[in-house]
Amino acid sequence: MNVLWILAHPEPRSLNGFLAAEGQRALRGDGHEVEVSDLYAMGWNPVVDAHGYAHDPAERFRVAAAAKRAFESGALGTDIRAEQEKIDRADTIVVQFPMWWFGMPAILKGWFDRVWLQGYAYGLRGPDGEWVGYGDGFLAGKRALAVVTTGGPAWLYGGRGIHGAVDELLFPLQHGTLFYAGAEVLPPVVISGADRFTPREGEQAAVVLRERLLAIPVTEPIPYRRQNGGDYGDDLVLRPEVAPGATGLGVHLA
């Protein structure tokens, strides 16, 4: 594998720092290439602004259009372009972060906001002029894996736990971002109870992580329904005969 590992944690001496080092070591030890975007270490700027898209601030800043123009004319900020080149080189993307307020830390959210721009990551058409997305796109043929720590214990993130089911909390990232872009998204590695981890529990988590990483090529992806697979109508709403009457995020699983 050629892995791009995106990490969002401010402290290398944390559990996340330990897991990142151990996971990358396991992959390299197994003969894989690993490129790392350690967003805190890079001082990544997560804020979409006119400057990154070489937009003249005298003109109204239409975010998507300005980004597309900069991408197509080669005027993108070099930090954004560098991340796109890493994505293009990878066949596997690992996104590792601590869950903060039930989502990604801002520095990571802003990696997607700035890098996954119109013309590169969305707004694409296929060979027959059809719109592309959800199961096909610029990540087609690549695999993606989220590695997430939560402060609270696992049962709070179960199907009936008060925080909400973790798979559904991760839906905007896993379905709306990674699967939308065409990646095969693997079930996440969720390491719960991280607030009170002992070194021994950290090592146990690293064992699980190593196994999951080395199994990436043979792991069954999350069975999200494909946009152009027949389950959705032309309006991109689930056809009435598919999971009849059901609503909610779970209906997008085949």
Added chain:
Amino acid sequence: MNVLWILAHPEPRSLNGFLAAEGQRALRGDGHEVEVSDLYAMGWNPVVDAHGYAHDPAERFRVAAAAKRAFESGALGTDIRAEQEKIDRADTIVVQFPMWWFGMPAILKGWFDRVWLQGYAYGLRGPDGEWVGYGDGFLAGKRALAVVTTGGPAWLYGGRGIHGAVDELLFPLQHGTLFYAGAEVLPPVVISGADRFTPREGEQAAVVLRERLLAIPVTEPIPYRRQNGGDYGDDLVLRPEVAPGATGLGVHLA
């Protein structure tokens, strides 16, 4: 009302800029106080770091603990403290943003990441020593409203639309953040199809927004189940007899 209006959009000449101005004008015209945190205009830093919590970088940075210590000792960054003071003055919080990758722009996510810290926004105990959250907390007695624009049309965000039901995409913000903190969270104002809005459609959206804003005091909140209301057991998992057998984010609605 004393309203704190948090806005996350880089362009004042955008639909979001227009709606913010019109909404704030409507509130003030009706006799309400409005304080604004225009995160882009403020140059808000969304990245949690040791500096904002006055943490010595020679020591391991444990985010939650360092934040709590800085809060309790008065060592918080002045930008963070200023936002907490605005929250404390408000009885109503409006959170306005364009949905990017099915969540908040990074600059807004990082407002919550940095400001809603342990000891201020969570990790609180009630009068009998019980943990407080989901229906009770530092926002108890306050109301909150999300105002969200989406580029795509409304049906893509319906219960069976391919992007996922908008209420469930907003669950991390509305349930996990605002309701967790004790606020009464009102049904969101979702303005869809914003990518192709005409000025006339913008004006129609402003009419809807004004009506919703002026109705805040009399609008029925989203009926999320309260943590200490009896539906959850001591483990904070939904009791078996409540919505028996059901899972997914929808089970947390009474």
